[in-house]
Amino acid sequence: MKAHLQKFMAYLTSQRGLSRNTLDSYERDLAAFIEYAEDAGLRTLDEVQKHHLSLYIQQLRDQGRKTATISRHMVSIRSFFQYLTEERQLIYDPSVHLTTPKQEKRTPHIMSVDDIELLLAAPNASMPAGLRDKAMLEVLYATGIRVSELISLSMDDLNISLGFIRCVSSGVKERIIPLGKLACDALSVYLAHGRPHLMKAEQQDPALFLNQQGTGMTRQGFWKIIKKYAKEAGIAGEITPHTLRHSFAAHLLENGADLRSVQEMLGHADISTTQIYIQMAKPRIKDVYNQAHPRAKAK
Secondary structure (H helix, E strand, C coil): CHHHHHHHHHHHHHHHCCCHHHHHHHHHHHHHHHHHHHHCCCCCHHHCCHHHHHHHHHHHHHCCCCHHHHHHHHHHHHHHHHHHHHCCCCCCCCCCCCCCCCCCCCCCCCCCHHHHHHHHHCCCCCCHHHHHHHHHHHHHHHHCCCHHHHHHCEHHHEECCCCEEEEEECCCEEEEEECCHHHHHHHHHHHHHHHHHHCCCCCCCCECCECCCCCECCHHHHHHHHHHHHHHCCCCCCCCHHHHHHHHHHHHHHCCCCHHHHHHHHCCCCHHHHHCCHHHHHHHHHHHHHHHCCCCCCC
């Protein structure tokens, strides 16, 4: 079974152009399933039947896994078995009729503009790491990119003079996203006075944002950083990098941005994914109506 997994991972790496984080998720999910199958006494993948998959999904539920996590496991399993049948390693795909659990629709947590300002002001601008953190936070809020996209930025992806970054999503999809003046200013200061002090002569890492070892910032490292600054700033609630992405979208819509433009900047394939942020902007709809409609106010 593990040999099949290795071949599948090689296929994903060479043919699908997936990000490192996505590849790691596939590998973790499928390794967990294979361990379950082996513990159940299955010796080969030919022996896996639909009821084995159903029992595995039930086990994930019993472990208290979130619906989104279970859905991700199912996507990994389906892709794995589809690959095996297409490669004629298996005759029958047991995952064909596996149903995906409906995900709970949760309203994203949106920060107020005041809390955003507190967070952006938290880093110590007298230290190289503080300049880096300030630039990362400014870019995250200015562009709404995912944390995986943020840490994947290289020096070649940045054009401060024109005020944009190039972002490659899932290893394939490229989009050009504008940077505001404050984000450009923070980046300029970081590149002049922060990044040179974080670089190591023997490495010369091309990553835009470097850690103390002179290599690219990790996802986990930035999560810890943003949580630290949120705590120092006294901001209530759980703040994650994705909170800034949510806030970016909601604040744009609140201030009159059109949905299609926000969709393009966020990199959403389906506009229905972007529409959830309209709920965040609804308190502003009445104000817009009162200002724009000729008969909104009694004369």
